[in-house]
Amino acid sequence: MLTRLTISLIATTALVGLSACEQSQAEAVSRDEQAFDPVYDSVDTRLLEGDLVNFHVVMSGARDGQDVYQYAECAAAQYALIRGFGFARHVRTTIDSEGSVWKGDSVYTISSALPRGLKTIDAEVTVSNCEDNGIPTV
Structure with a gap:
């Protein structure tokens, strides 16, 4: 009791x-x-195989991993347009930070038709949004 x-x-x-x-x-x-004064340092793009593309992005001044993810997404969208494709699908992203430097390692598929899956992006719409938000593309 x-x-x-x-x-x-x-x-x-x-x-x-x-x-x-x-x-x-x-x-x-x-x-x-949160204070946000990003510096978009670099994008390294590597075609892995067929429609699979790897993006390594580096930035500083990110608030969190979401800023790094968006930077990689902007690069993927512009890359798709440069290659004559209208869509991309996110496969995976890993993000690391060391001090104020953030690094993202993303993989996307690019395609001319809307790919299957939940994490698809319309490249033209995404690039426009990136420009509106001051996020550089490839």
Whole structure:
């Protein structure tokens, strides 16, 4: 049987835990509120086989991995257009950061028709969005 002291300790612990959660959520800054002064350093493109293309991107000043992912996506979209294709499909991306330098290693397939899968991009629309957001392409 629980004693009043035990119940009181459980309740106090729960309240402290909730207070800590509220404080950490209040301190969290949304991605859009973070300082963002990107430097898009480089894109290295390698045709792997057939329609499979590898993109290595390097940037600094990224807020998080999403900025690196978008940089690689912009490169893939422009590459597809340069090669006369209208679409790309994301296969995989790995992202590393060391200090303020972020590196992305992405693989995309490029195609003239909308490829199967969930992570497809319309190259023209994506390149336009990249230009609107100041993200360089290949």
